[in-house]
Amino acid sequence: MKQSGETLFEAFLNQHDTRAWEVTVKSLLPHIHEVDKNATQIWFYFFPLKLAKALQQSEDPEKLAKKLLMLGKYHLKDQIDRSHEFLYGHRYWSAVKKAIQEHAASSKAPSSLELAAQIKEVAGRVASELKVDNSLLLGIVAVGFLTLQQVGIEAFKASSGKISLSEKVIKKSPDQIFNARAKDEGQGILGFLKTVDKVYNVTFNENKEDCRYKLLDGQDLATAAASDKRDYRSKDPRCPEGPIPVECRAASCGTCWVGILGGAEKLDPVSSKERKMMPKFGYIDTEDQRPLIRLGCFTPAHGSVSIVIPPWNGYFGQYLRSLEDENEESNHTTA
Ligand code: FES
Known part of the structure; x- marks a missing residue:
């Protein structure tokens, strides 16, 4: 109505x-x-x-x-x-x-x-x-x-x-952007011999050339972001170190959530803690091993990726579920 x-x-x-x-x-x-x-x-x-x-x-x-x-x-x-x-x-x-x-x-x-x-x-x-x-x-x-x-x-x-x-x-063009997204650059002439110290790029705004930072093979997205020493805090107080907002660095606060535009397959699968916490935060509830929404502090990468950093964070999943339960209960009572 x-x-x-x-x-x-x-x-x-x-x-x-x-x-x-x-x-x-x-x-x-x-x-x-x-x-x-x-x-x-x-x-x-x-x-x-x-x-x-x-x-x-x-x-x-x-x-x-x-x-x-x-x-x-x-x-x-x-x-x-x-x-x-x-x-x-x-x-x-x-x-x-x-x-x-x-x-x-x-x-x-x-x-x-x-x-x-x-x-x-x-x-x-x-x-x-x-x-x-x-x-x-x-x-x-x-x-x-x-x-x-x-x-x-x-x-x-x-x-x-x-x-x-x-x-x-x-x-x-859309193809230019799509093809460049999360493209792994060469590791130098002897790159094929490297087993450690492989370095990749994390792009966090595809519209700006300088919005990228380096990531060592196996580093999580938020730890690698901390090596970007530019000042992000003055624009967003949630960013004490690097462009990804962080607080606990232990998958407990939900501050560091990011969207994965390209390269999701190069990220480690979701850990049991990340899987348990994501629905509590309210960000995503999925069985997918490599979903489009991840916690930066709990997501190691093994290649270049393109991410989006949301402008906010919260802990609302449990609250929304409790509202749904209340609604269901009152529907049962009135039925
Ligand atoms: S910084 Fe708290 S969940 Fe990642």
């Missing part, structure tokens, strides 16, 4: 919970270009709908965020134009945002009441306007739809829609 003040399109989006979105993204994935397949899934892990709803429905969101140990920039409304910078489709954001607003304001009945179909419809329209392949738009349009659902139409419209990518980055 439409709530007061809610537009028809918002009401439509609000019919979709986390599960519905999972089904939608899964159905879109085969049609999303390789360059944005992982990035799209990572974005959905970084900005979970369930958590956004729990904060919105809380009487005191700031108090709840404190209780859930949330640190960093966790409000999507403060980063509507930037949260998806790691998607290739980000470069089309201005046109995507405009098309989503038009779609939301349209008085014409949509061609389908299925979420995935509407995402495809908007992506198709932008693709033909910009003369680019549809597969490059699907991920960013899905991200735009969920952003609108989380922040509301007024905040969505109020953001500028501007992006700040260099000309050089904008000119890169």
